[in-house]
Amino acid sequence: MSEHQQTLYPIVQALIFSSDQALSAQTLFELLQLEYPDIELADVQTALTEIKQSLAGSGLVLAEVGEAVRIQVADDYLDWVYKLYQQTPPKLSRALLETLAIMAHRQPVTRAEIEAIRGVSVSSPIMAQLKQQGWIKALGQKEVPGHPTLWGTTPKLLEDLGLSSKQALVDQLETIVQRFIQEQEQEQSQNRIDLDL
Amino acid sequence: MSEHQQTLYPIVQALIFSSDQALSAQTLFELLQLEYPDIELADVQTALTEIKQSLAGSGLVLAEVGEAVRIQVADDYLDWVYKLYQQTPPKLSRALLETLAIMAHRQPVTRAEIEAIRGVSVSSPIMAQLKQQGWIKALGQKEVPGHPTLWGTTPKLLEDLGLSSKQALVDQLETIVQRFIQEQEQEQSQNRIDLDL
Amino acid sequence: MQATQQLSLPLAIVQGEPMVNLPKGLYIPPNALKVLLTDFEGPLDLLSHLIRTNKFDIRDIPVFEIARQYQQYIGLMQQLDIELAGEYLFMAAWLTEIKSRLLLPKPPSFDDDDENEDDPRVELMQKLLEYEAYQQGARWLDSLKIVGRDVWPISIEVETPPEVTAQIDLDDLNAALQNVMQRALTKVAHQVSEEPIEISDKIEWVLSQISLEPVSMLDLLVAQEGKPGLVVTFIALLELWRQQQIELQQDEAYADISIRRAA
Numbered sequence: 088m089s090e091h092q093q094t095l096y097p098i099v100q101a102l103i104f105s106s107d108q109a110l111s112a113q114t115l116f117e118l119l120q121l122e123y124p125d126i127e128l129a130d131v132q133t134a135l136t137e138i139k140q141s142l143a144g145s146g147l148v149l150a151e152v153g154e155a156v157r158i159q160v161a162d163d164y165l166d167w168v169y170k171l172y173q174q175t176p177p178k179l180s181r182a183l184l185e186t187l188a189i190m191a192h193r194q195p196v197t198r199a200e201i202e203a204i205r206g207v208s209v210s211s212p213i214m215a216q217l218k219q220q221g222w223i224k225a226l227g228q229k230e231v232p233g234h235p236t237l238w239g240t241t242p243k244l245l246e247d248l249g250l251s252s253k254q255a256l257v258d259q260l261e262t263i264v265q266r267f268i269q270e271q272e273q274e275q276s277q278n279r280i281d282l283d284l
Numbered sequence: 285m286s287e288h289q290q291t292l293y294p295i296v297q298a299l300i301f302s303s304d305q306a307l308s309a310q311t312l313f314e315l316l317q318l319e320y321p322d323i324e325l326a327d328v329q330t331a332l333t334e335i336k337q338s339l340a341g342s343g344l345v346l347a348e349v350g351e352a353v354r355i356q357v358a359d360d361y362l363d364w365v366y367k368l369y370q371q372t373p374p375k376l377s378r379a380l381l382e383t384l385a386i387m388a389h390r391q392p393v394t395r396a397e398i399e400a401i402r403g404v405s406v407s408s409p410i411m412a413q414l415k416q417q418g419w420i421k422a423l424g425q426k427e428v429p430g431h432p433t434l435w436g437t438t439p440k441l442l443e444d445l446g447l448s449s450k451q452a453l454v455d456q457l458e459t460i461v462q463r464f465i466q467e468q469e470q471e472q473s474q475n476r477i478d479l480d481l
Numbered sequence: 482m483q484a485t486q487q488l489s490l491p492l493a494i495v496q497g498e499p500m501v502n503l504p505k506g507l508y509i510p511p512n513a514l515k516v517l518l519t520d521f522e523g524p525l526d527l528l529s530h531l532i533r534t535n536k537f538d539i540r541d542i543p544v545f546e547i548a549r550q551y552q553q554y555i556g557l558m559q560q561l562d563i564e565l566a567g568e569y570l571f572m573a574a575w576l577t578e579i580k581s582r583l584l585l586p587k588p589p590s591f592d593d594d595d596e597n598e599d600d601p602r603v604e605l606m607q608k609l610l611e612y613e614a615y616q617q618g619a620r621w622l623d624s625l626k627i628v629g630r631d632v633w634p635i636s637i638e639v640e641t642p643p644e645v646t647a648q649i650d651l652d653d654l655n656a657a658l659q660n661v662m663q664r665a666l667t668k669v670a671h672q673v674s675e676e677p678i679e680i681s682d683k684i685e686w687v688l689s690q691i692s693l694e695p696v697s698m699l700d701l702l703v704a705q706e707g708k709p710g711l712v713v714t715f716i717a718l719l720e721l722w723r724q725q726q727i728e729l730q731q732d733e734a735y736a737d738i739s740i741r742r743a744a
Binding site for chain 1: 522523524525526539540566568572608610611612613614615616617618619620621622623625626627628629630631632633634635636637638639652653655656659660664
């Protein structure tokens with residue numbers, strides 16, 4: 088390790104272990120430049136690589152979340168942490184995931200609009216759980232009679248899902264939804280051609 | 285490292301890094317015994333010593349707090365974390381939020397009463413941080429042996445939360461509690477119906 | 482995921498007479514069947530399940546058969562006292578309406594492209610397609626590594642420096658309170674711990690009890706606190722004396738110690 092690296096390594100380590108959100112190499116670089124004007128982005132990346140390697144077999148891993156990194160418990164040891172906290176991993180019900188998928192894709196969206204798509208009412212416990220997770224928030228009110236609340240997703244949801252931006256979430260859902268509907272419709276027009284013959 | 289140690293080391297490391305309070309060797313030992321009945325307390329202590337040594341020069345330290353240990357950022361690197369916090373103010377830890385929520389709901393309340401509700405001890409750093417943020421203050425002392433301090437919330441907390449009065453805060457939290465209790469009762473009566481079948 | 486469970490529901494149970502005459506002829510216990518039936522996320526989910534298990538073409542739904550099976554499910558749910566959301570009955574009515582419109586003679590059409598607009602099933606098909614598309618979206622979300630379920634991030638707590646105000650909002654506090662209650666539920670019983678006697682508490686209390694008039698140290702001791710209380714009181718007095726907040730006076734060895742606020 089170069090002298091430079093020996094200086095950077097513990098600083099970067101202290102920062103990524105104590106940050107409560109994933110940090111990008113760029114953020115770390117800008118912070119370090121305050122004190123070390125001559126470092127380069129590559130130096131930060133080297134330090135991150137070293138930290139990643141040094142964690143092998145340690146019960147912890149350096150995980151990449153979009154452009155950023157965070158330290159997390161290695162998958163094999165997650166059960167131990169739940170034992171420590173005397174918890175079981177929360178279950179995400181199908182109803183909750185469906186509601187969340189619609190909300191994320193259609194945001195801002197009212198509860199009634201979600202209900203129209205699911206064909207069934209969205210229960211209060213589900214809304215409560217989504218709010219408790221810090222995944223959704225009120226974005227405002229729709230300018231129609233009754234002024235229903237418009238819902239949307241939070242930055243915490245993106246971080247918890249390991250996605251880089253709200254756009255990435257919306258785009259991915261758009262792809263899934265459109266691909267599914269298109270596939271079905273293509274089959275349909277295919278069928279009609281078959282019938283015409 | 286013995287084979288035994290190789291098994292224990294990552295588990296102990298994952299546990300002490302993810303715990304939001306200091307853990308004693310005894311606590312770790314009892315937890316590990318669930319899966320490894322033949323380990324000894326000394327094995328846990330060996331693992332802790334190894335972790336302590338492996339952290340040398342890493343920006344992190346294994347600090348001893350009475351009988352227990354906790355991972356901390358090494359003093360020399362705290363300034364870096366503060367710099368990071370100035371850029372992106374930190375979110376509050378789960379332990380801190382839970383303590384504050386109980387305090388706000390039950391005020392005036394003693395530390396031991398909060399601990400009884402949370403089921404885990406309220407660490408001094410958490411109390412220190414709540415005081416430092418100016419969110420809590422001593423309201424008096426409870427007339428029981430030991431004259432423990434009764435804690436409550438400050439106008440600054442209300443201001444930071446955007447609330448007009450202490451009553452609004454207490455009421456808001458009471459609503460959450462009542463809704464939770466209602467949902468539990470519904471679930472229980474649901475379960476009872478299931479059992480009748 | 483639950484979806485796979487749902488798809489594995491054996492069709493034989495729900496087709497034909499045995500299903501209607503509960504519980505005779507059923508080879509799964511009503512309890513298990515009830516779990517399967519309550520597993521549906523609404524009428525669209527149930528319809529989509531029926532179409533898939535029958536391998537029907539969603540673009541050409543045999544409405545008469547689907548409506549029949551749907552009615553059987555609804556009947557079964559009612560027999561089992563499952564609280565039926567109004568939406569299930571609304572869907573049953575809709576299916577009946579589609580059925581009756583299909584029975585009506587079609588007005589003469591000269592344009593083949595109008596075929597779809599005349600078909601009363603189109604709207605139902607579109608609703609089903611859209612719902613199924615979002616089920617795919619939900620499955621994708623479920624496949625992700627989600628923090629709090631599959632991922633536990635490490636964040637070593639560092640005390641916030643005085644010049645920084647941490648982010649806080651009411652939702653966080655609400656969520657924290659719910660977490661506490663949830664955890665309290667899973668515990669068999671609370672461990673009610675004794676109030677520890679804190680030196681800081683004792684110091685404040687002593688300060689509230691003394692004035693410029695001397696008081697006896699014995700008066701500051703609280704009998705119920707026992708020896709720990711005595712030790713803590715004594716340390717508190719030493720600390721206050723060190724901070725020069727109080728004056729201690731003892732006339733001779735083993736005599737009572739009197740305390741008064743420092744002038």
